[in-house]
Amino acid sequence: MGSLSNRDKRLLIITLVILVIGVIYIGSKLMSNGAQDTVVSAETEKRFEDLFDKMANVEEQKSQNLLLRKKIGNERGKFVSEKEISKFLAEIESVGGRSGVTISGYSPSVNRRSRPLASLEVKVNFQCQFNNLVQFLNNVREANLLMQPSTLKVSLKDKNKPDLEGQVTLITYLLNAQPAPVTPGNTIAGAQ
Amino acid sequence: MKVKRAKHSILLQTVSDFLYWLEVKLEEEDLQVLGGGKISLLPPENDDSESEEETLSPEDLFRKAVISIQKQSHVGWMSNYEVLYIVPFHRMTARFLETPPTEDENIRELAAFEVAEALQVPIEEIAWDMHLSSRHGDEPEKQLLWTATREEFVDSILDSWPPNHLVPTQLTADLWAVYELILGEDETVLSDPAVIVSQEGEYATLMVADEKAIYYTRSVNLDRPSPGSGGAPVAEMKERVLALEIERTLSYASGRFPQGTIHTMVLCGFEDWALERIQEMANQRSLRVTRITLDDIKTLFQVADETALEQAHFSMLSIAYCRLDRELDGLELLDKGEESKSWHSYVPEAALPSNQFLYMAGGLAAAILALWIGNWIWFNSAVSSRLMEGQELIRLADSLHKEEIGLRQLSQTDVNYGDLFVFLSENLPSQVLVKSISLDTKTGVDLILTGGNNQTVVEIVDTLNKSKFFRNIVEERAVVEQDGFTVYLKGKLKLSS
Numbered sequence: 001m002g003s004l005s006n007r008d009k010r011l012l013i014i015t016l017v018i019l020v021i022g023v024i025y026i027g028s029k030l031m032s033n034g035a036q037d038t039v040v041s042a043e044t045e046k047r048f049e050d051l052f053d054k055m056a057n058v059e060e061q062k063s064q065n066l067l068l069r070k071k072i073g074n075e076r077g078k079f080v081s082e083k084e085i086s087k088f089l090a091e092i093e094s095v096g097g098r099s100g101v102t103i104s105g106y107s108p109s110v111n112r113r114s115r116p117l118a119s120l121e122v123k124v125n126f127q128c129q130f131n132n133l134v135q136f137l138n139n140v141r142e143a144n145l146l147m148q149p150s151t152l153k154v155s156l157k158d159k160n161k162p163d164l165e166g167q168v169t170l171i172t173y174l175l176n177a178q179p180a181p182v183t184p185g186n187t188i189a190g191a192q
Numbered sequence: 193m194k195v196k197r198a199k200h201s202i203l204l205q206t207v208s209d210f211l212y213w214l215e216v217k218l219e220e221e222d223l224q225v226l227g228g229g230k231i232s233l234l235p236p237e238n239d240d241s242e243s244e245e246e247t248l249s250p251e252d253l254f255r256k257a258v259i260s261i262q263k264q265s266h267v268g269w270m271s272n273y274e275v276l277y278i279v280p281f282h283r284m285t286a287r288f289l290e291t292p293p294t295e296d297e298n299i300r301e302l303a304a305f306e307v308a309e310a311l312q313v314p315i316e317e318i319a320w321d322m323h324l325s326s327r328h329g330d331e332p333e334k335q336l337l338w339t340a341t342r343e344e345f346v347d348s349i350l351d352s353w354p355p356n357h358l359v360p361t362q363l364t365a366d367l368w369a370v371y372e373l374i375l376g377e378d379e380t381v382l383s384d385p386a387v388i389v390s391q392e393g394e395y396a397t398l399m400v401a402d403e404k405a406i407y408y409t410r411s412v413n414l415d416r417p418s419p420g421s422g423g424a425p426v427a428e429m430k431e432r433v434l435a436l437e438i439e440r441t442l443s444y445a446s447g448r449f450p451q452g453t454i455h456t457m458v459l460c461g462f463e464d465w466a467l468e469r470i471q472e473m474a475n476q477r478s479l480r481v482t483r484i485t486l487d488d489i490k491t492l493f494q495v496a497d498e499t500a501l502e503q504a505h506f507s508m509l510s511i512a513y514c515r516l517d518r519e520l521d522g523l524e525l526l527d528k529g530e531e532s533k534s535w536h537s538y539v540p541e542a543a544l545p546s547n548q549f550l551y552m553a554g555g556l557a558a559a560i561l562a563l564w565i566g567n568w569i570w571f572n573s574a575v576s577s578r579l580m581e582g583q584e585l586i587r588l589a590d591s592l593h594k595e596e597i598g599l600r601q602l603s604q605t606d607v608n609y610g611d612l613f614v615f616l617s618e619n620l621p622s623q624v625l626v627k628s629i630s631l632d633t634k635t636g637v638d639l640i641l642t643g644g645n646n647q648t649v650v651e652i653v654d655t656l657n658k659s660k661f662f663r664n665i666v667e668e669r670a671v672v673e674q675d676g677f678t679v680y681l682k683g684k685l686k687l688s689s
Contacts (some may be wrong), residue, residue, distance in 0.1 A: 015552040022560050023559075026567060044575060044579070048579070051582035051585065054586050054590075058592065061589065061592040065595055068600060069599060071603045072599065072602050072603050073608065079595060116597055116601075117598055119601075130613070130617065137608075137613065138610035149609055150605065150633050150634070152629075154629050156627055171605075175591070175595060
């Protein structure tokens with residue numbers, strides 16, 4: 001600095017003053033309303049709007065789902081994915097075991113024609129006594145995985161004994177499975 | 193394309209303990225002398241031994257003078273100007289060189305060899321340049337004059353300069369400008385060989401030249417006694433010395449120009465000289481004397497009234513005229529290396545800012561640009577990071593939405609089968625046994641009961657239809673089978689939906 005002329009010093013001071021003012025101005029914009037003043041692409045804006053809508057709806061959605069859960073009597077059960085069929089069968093087995101129901105066979109099938117979600121239907125053949133059946137049906141409602149009987153056939157195995165035999169079709173919905181596309185053919189088939 | 197030079201020059205020359213200066217600007221077609229004068233380089237006479245001035249060295253006094261000249265000048269912080277310092281010619285060596293046919297690009301190399309040979313010093317230690325007359329022509333054989341001095345002498349000049357004050361852009365000598373001034377103003381004067389005499393303080397520069405080249409030149413000290421001038425006034429003594437030196441010069445040049453071939457003598461300056469001895473000598477040698485005075489050269493300029501110009505300004509005016517009006521480069525003793533064309537050459541002078549201004553403005557612009565780019569990067573990274581974080585939320589929302597659909601599906605077909613069976617066990621008469629039950633949320637209910645009678649069946653159907661589990665229960669048929677009275681009931685489940 002010692003070798004700078006007065007003119008250079010003046011220039012340096014002017015430059016520094018302008019620099020400081022510029023830095024403060026830009027810095028203040030960065031710190032405050034940078035996002036508001038900056039234009040983003042239409043795609044980004046749409047994504048933000050979508051995001052804000054979803055954020056606003058999440059809590060409401062959670063409350064809505066809780067009401068529905070209470071209605072079907074299972075507040076903590078989860079849906080399974082298409083890849084978790086064995087997990088679903090294990091849960092049925094576990095429920096049956098807890099209920100004293102003897103399960104003699106499973107027959108799972110994925111129904112992609114059901115609307116609006118594809119469904120997983122498992123036919124379960126079982127043997128038990130009446131109390132165990134009631135307990136089994138109650139435990140199904142409170143299972144760790146959401147499931148529901150869609151058909152139930154029960155009959156006395158022997159008129160003189162309390163043993164029952166039957167078949168229940170337990171159904172659940174596969175949230176992430178792609179339903180089959182709707183065509184006149186499979187719509188009719190589905191109706192049938 | 194010729195590189196555009198500054199049109200504003202400040203010239204400095206040390207003559208007889210004074211630093212003379214001149215500021216000239218070319219405005220449109222007019223050469224304007226904006227200022228000029230001289231500053232003493234001697235300590236002021238002062239009896240006060242405590243005076244601060246007394247302690248200043250010659251270098252300090254020189255620096256102080258340059259700073260003072262800058263203050264008096266009209267250079268602004270946006271000015272584009274050149275500063276020329278005129279090196280005393282008596283500190284230089286000059287020789288005429290006639291080259292064999294040579295390509296233009298090789299002339300300088302050839303001359304450098306000659307300079308180093310003549311001075312017996314490596315060329316790197318020599319500050320030198322060559323002058324080719326503006327009327328030389330395109331002949332491959334060049335007739336040029338090189339001038340040289342020790343590089344250390346140039347360094348000593350630059351070392352004594354005050355930093356950042358009128359830093360020289362060119363170190364030059366004045367003889368080339370005096371020569372070119374004559375060529376430019378009256379081309380007939382040098383159509384034949386002539387003796388050119390100019391003054392530089394106590395020294396005189398003598399040249400033998402024609403329009404093609406300067407063939408011989410020497411600088412002589414006039415402030416010395418001459419033979420036979422004992423007791424004569426100083427002015428007369430100087431004139432005797434000058435006359436003698438002119439005769440010597442003609443004698444030295446007689447090898448190329450024998451007596452009688454030089455008919456003209458041009459005297460540049462010498463305003464206050466009687467010149468009787470010179471004229472007498474010229475008459476003896478049949479030389480026609482032509483004078484170019486300070487007033488003559490001042491007619492080429494518009495001189496501000498307050499500017500007092502002296503004889504010593506003659507050479508500076510010559511250089512200013514050659515630089516600004518005739519756009520001649522002249523001798524250059526500063527080693528600037530290979531000069532390349534810069535954008536300055538394409539910009540009008542008025543729009544040319546100083547380098548300091550450009551550096552600072554460029555730095556400021558770069559800083560603002562960097563901040564703007566930083567802002568842009570920061571903002572976009574903030575947007576993308578928020579969108580990334582938002583993706584999780586969107587996935588959660590989508591998952592919850594699908595879950596709602598699934599839960600609605602389940603709730604639409606929800607039947608509490610456990611309670612249903614408990615209800616049946618509690619409400620069917622004890623004599624009635626459920627043989628088989630088939631429940632289907634889509635197709636309905638099929639019940640096969642044994643025991644009881646028709647009255648019992650009516651009660652059972654009524655009970656079932658009033659329950660929260662069944663609807664539309666009807667008796668399909670009643671028969672007596674192996675197990676006894678058997679009734680088939682059919683109906684629907686009451687679903688939540």
